[in-house]
Amino acid sequence: MTVGQSSVFTSDYRKAKISAANIFRLLDRRSREAEVTGSEIRDFQGNVAFAAVHFHYPGRPEARVLRGLSLEVKSGQKVALVGASGCGKSTSVQLLERFYDVTRGAIHVDGRDVTSVDRHWLRRQMALVSQEPTLFSGTIRENIAYGARDVTFDAIVRSAQMANVHDFVQSLPSQYETRVGARGAQLSGGQKQRIAIARALIRDPRILLLDEATSALDTASEECVQMALEEAAKGRTCLVIAHRMSTVRSADVICVLERGAVVESGSHEQLMQRKGVYFRLNSL
């Protein structure tokens, strides 16, 4: 299987970095070797808590990214992270997925320290939708089914419906057998993103991670993807990172990050009344 050309061979460092993370994620999901380093959680509810997390990237102790980050996402809640570029939002998501471990403090899922939970199992409970969707050369059906075990065609269609992309796929001459990728159909950013959302949903993850999932889209496709994401988040724990303030308004709790820590948190209304950092971000 080859990797979609547009998403990897880009000169843009940031995009390349995001794509690389996606690929590792997918490779990891594929690797079936049973490296059991912890246990699984029975009846997993998807509660997430960061407790005074400190973190710097390996070998970069001078560049402290997180400095005492604490936040809680209760099962089924939607919590938004907002803050300036570089304040540690994406890093927090990577720590939850255990691509790195915290330097100090802890991250808990259902009250268990993530370091005591099997890493591969934990990742199967989560799905990430990021800014740059990675589609592979293959059919739309294969792209949606990717990373899931024993999927039926019905399940693929259900995920596509939830992701608001089923009608579009049906309108294509070869429908779910349409090839995408380097020599396949040319899809818009929004169409690709909705296929990526369908892929995220096929495993029915307890935790949905959205990292600037609509940031690269124009306003028209943003709306369509936003609707898909609202539907996707229903009944799941959702951690959403968004650039545009309008996308986080509906979150149960909004956490404002500055220099690696939460400086304000509350609902949109509460934070607007406070007339602090969030209020200022909204009046930009």
Ligand SMILES: Nc1ncnc2c1ncn2[C@@H]1O[C@H](COP(=O)(O)OP(=O)(O)O)[C@@H](O)[C@H]1O
């Ligand atoms: N893989 C990495 N290695 C070293 N530093 C990194 C890496 N990824 C991000 N950083 C740095 O960590 C800080 C936080 O980055 P990030 O979490 O991506 O911020 P945000 O998502 O809030 O824009 C930035 O200073 C960034 O340059």
Ligand SMILES: [Mg+2]
């Ligand atoms: Mg980021």
